[in-house]
Amino acid sequence: MGEERLQKYIAHCGISSRRKAEELIKNGNVKVNGIVITELGTKVDTDKDIVSVDDNSISESNKLIYIKLYKPEGYVTTVKDQFNRKTVLDLIDIKERIYPIGRLDYNTSGLLLLTNDGDLANKLMHPKYHIFKTYVAEVDGYISDEAINKLKNGVNVEDYKTAPSKVKLINHSGNTSTIEISISEGKNRQVRKMLDAVGHNVRMLKRISLGKIVLDNLKPGSWTYLKKEEIKFLKGNHEG
Known part of the structure; x- marks a missing residue:
């Protein structure tokens, strides 16, 4: 492949998003030919140089992988957990290294996407990429029309007001x-x-959907590869 910026190469190898790769470099977690590199923008010869992250050598994966998982409650969406809780990667038995796009809380279930496409992950997590995420929520009490209208128009949460949302009562x-x-x-x-x-x-x-991508018939803890049209949706300029 020739020369490539170090953070871009790490993302292409499916280790992390490019933004996270920059953090890994600045924090001294990356070596090139055994030497710690902390300068962003350093170029590497991808045909000759040996790049390692956390002392594990990496190489570019030829196969980009896109997976949707029905995350059960009781799993974290980080790759490693400091409290040794179960992570979503424990549910996916493939040899390639992948990581979640975004997060779902420990006690939240539903649709989660995982990939080794660092560039796409970076794009989807950027604030300007407004893809609608749809959830089903069961709450205590009788939720009024007034409360639903407040949610639709945006509510004050801590130090910000939420953007308008779509809300409908199920029962x-x-x-x-x-x-x-x-x-x-x-x-x-x-x-x-x-x-x-x-x-x-x-x-x-x-969470039941991300834009046009839905849980379908997935059961809690199960996963499947994304279909071509689902990948196309993510790579396009759709807004959900």
């Missing part, structure tokens, strides 16, 4: 309500915080 049952909510942002624990802001504690939260 009321006893002292619980179930809604479907679609957001274009993806801040930490955003749906839970939004519902808390209108006075409803979340009992259950499941």
